[in-house]
Amino acid sequence: MSEPSFLTGQYVQLQLTPASVGDRIAAQLIDWCVMLAYAVLMARVLKELNAGFSTNILVVVLPLFFYTLLCELFNNGQSVGKMLMKTRVVKADGSTPTIGAFLIRWLMYLIDGPMLSYAGVLVMILNRRNQRIGDMAAGTMVVKLKKYKDIQVSLDEYDFLESNYKPRYPQAADLSLEQIEIISRTLAMKNDDFLPRTAALANKVAQKLGIERQEASDTAFLQRIVRDYQYYALEEI
Incomplete structure (x- = not known):
């Protein structure tokens, strides 16, 4: 199957390689391990400090809840798992997502992710770009980073x-x-x-x-x- 090709609003044709479903699942598992390690570490630290309930919520629960959104928003579309799997979130035309796009795909993960259902995995398997529902709503996709960088920096290809x-x-x-x-x-x-x-x-x-x-x-x-x-x-x- 040929790679998806997009004609951007900047009159440049890009060919992006979507991250495989396996890559995306592996990245998610890595992120869960990171989140679990953070929760255990901070719980022990706060226990030693005899921190109250509100402190636990502020230091442990909120960072975990917003983990994906904050990572992708401030780390160029990458969580720790995506960095290790060499993938990145981009707009469907290859450009950097807006804050609104990151927010939409994060909110939709509460619906199509494992919290309520695994619909996102099924949708990824069934569509060509391996997008989950949140990606479709936000106009984003997850791509292989090496291929994406080749497109970005190899001006001699044009x-x-x-x-x-x-x-x-x-x-x-x-x-x-x-x-x-x-x-x-x-x-x-x-x-x-x-x-x-x-x-x-x-x-x-x-x-x-x-x-x-x-x-x-x-x-x-x-x-x-x-x-x-x-x-x-x-x-x-």
């Missing part, structure tokens, strides 16, 4: 951009995906009115972005705009 590429027009980042697609389609045209169409489009783009062109050729200018847009798109991922 034929439109060299690793030492220097953008010229930062204003290109303000264009929308649809506008970049129009420019790309125009550049791909080879009919009789190619030159006047590219000239008109180049002038319109320069006027919209409020920039002074540095390329004498309309085609070269538009190609530079597309490359600069893609450069800043990769910077955001």
